[in-house]
Amino acid sequence: MADFVITAQSQEKAGNLIVNSLINAGVRNVLLIDSAGNVLTNCGHEEAMNIDIDAVSLAALAAASLAATSQIAQLIGEDDFSLLFHKGKNGNIHFGRIGQELILITIFGDDVSLGLIRCRVAELSDSLAEIFEG
């Protein structure tokens, strides 16, 4: 597992992609993290940013939870699960794998459909992987 080096350009490119495709579609927050639990990019609506999500804890837990989920998949003879999603009363969270080592965390309300999120995350996946891993 190689170290990630982030530059101002990669940061800006990724931020623009995420804002255009997800934040502008009504998503509250998007975090791009690596599988060791580091935060690479953190985007969100201004109101949503005020809730002040603890990004460090969220990233560590998400990375661990996804690693655990993969192991659960293997225990029942699957490679991995394709849908990683939790539904809450007011907020929902979706996890998407990006390339080999990255995870895109999307936090959104009931005004945005899960289908749209899945579709947009899939579209973003290659371009984001390209920016950081390519």
Added chain:
Amino acid sequence: MALIDLSKKEVHCKIVFYGPGRCGKTTNLLYIHKAMDEKDRGKMLTIDTKGDRTLFFDLLPLNLGKISGFDIRIQLYTVPGQVMYEATRQLVLKGVDGLVFVADPLKVRQERNIESLEDLRRNLAKHNLDMDKMPLVLQYNKRDLCDTPVPTLTVEELEHDLNSTLKTASYEAIATTGVGVFDTLKEISKRTVRYVAEKHLLVKM
């Protein structure tokens, strides 16, 4: 796996405290959390503890100041030591940059220390990491127990069991009162940051 953010001039490293169950890994983090200034540390996250046993991991993010213009951010993790949580230990080791192995001085735990160090070597190898090449320091914790009637291991015995091939720095500690805790942390942070920086030729330190 370190993260180097050239735009914010930050280096993020992951240091994992490893060792048999109940040797004092969580206690180390709790002491560091208590002793450090609030502006230099994040929230301590302790997950899923049943009784006082770590089932998943603990996390403490620290800000260690600047080295050569880079802000050094360290994330301290612990693993659950109990043998049955093998899977969790493996996922916490993902992307590790530096290691502290905490040993228990109780004579009855002598074998458990040795097994845990071997378990660490095996789990690192699964991530294609070579324990002999990684920043690693040893901590001989609970030295206060040596003044009690409980049979304990001497530092010489611990060195023989755990450090005869590694030949790395080792520290005596009493994590409950903080003795040796910051000596351990300083040394492993220094080695880890140097290891990451040299790998990326950020600076010669």
